[in-house]
Structure formats: C-alpha cells, structure tokens
Amino acid sequence: MPPYVVKDKCDGCKGKEEPLCEQICIGDLMTLDTETGKAYCRSLRDCWDCMSCTKLCPKGAIEQRIPYQLGYHGAKLIPMMGTDSITWTCVDINGKVERFTYRTRNKK
Numbered sequence: 001m002p003p004y005v006v007k008d009k010c011d012g013c014k015g016k017e018e019p020l021c022e023q024i025c026i027g028d029l030m031t032l033d034t035e036t037g038k039a040y041c042r043s044l045r046d047c048w049d050c051m052s053c054t055k056l057c058p059k060g061a062i063e064q065r066i067p068y069q070l071g072y073h074g075a076k077l078i079p080m081m082g083t084d085s086i087t088w089t090c091v092d093i094n095g096k097v098e099r100f101t102y103r104t105r106n107k108k
Contacts, residue, residue, distance in 0.1 A: 002047035009061035021053035
C-alpha cells in the first residue's frame, strides 16, 4: 500500500530545499504540495511499497497502511528508526498494538 501522510504531523521538512521523503523515494513519487507545504505521493498506483519515506520521516508523519486483505481498514504498520535497530509497531483493526525490534547493523 502506498504511504499515507498524516497532515497534522508533516512540516515539509522545513528548512530543507527538498524534503527527506522526496530525496529518498526510489520512484520519484513523493513531493510537496505547493499550497499546503505538506508531502504527498503523486501517483499512489506507482508506489513500490519500499517504505523508505516512512522510515526516513523525522516527524513520523508517513504511515504505511496494511492492505485490506491483510489487516482490514484501519490497520497500521509504523516504523521507528534507531541507530542500529528498527522497531515496527503493528496496530490491528481492534487497536491491539504489538512491537517488534530488529537489528539493522551488524556489531563488530
């Protein structure tokens, strides 16, 4: 599923010439709305679901919605990047929350 931008959280990466989600998007799909200054995906059907924008957003404003077939309406998958790990928060349709943490860097 393509990214969902929480407009109340997105600040368009103020102070940057180009927002981080736009810089990282492999398909060149993320951009800013010139009127609102908020990020959005310009072609939802072309999104590769790589979640790079979701993981990189410093405000946590980009969420990944789980497809209806997997989680029904309202289910979410939210990443929290750490220095050497990522924690995924899964919220199901009943509001049940589960967290999973994985290392992203090998320790020497």
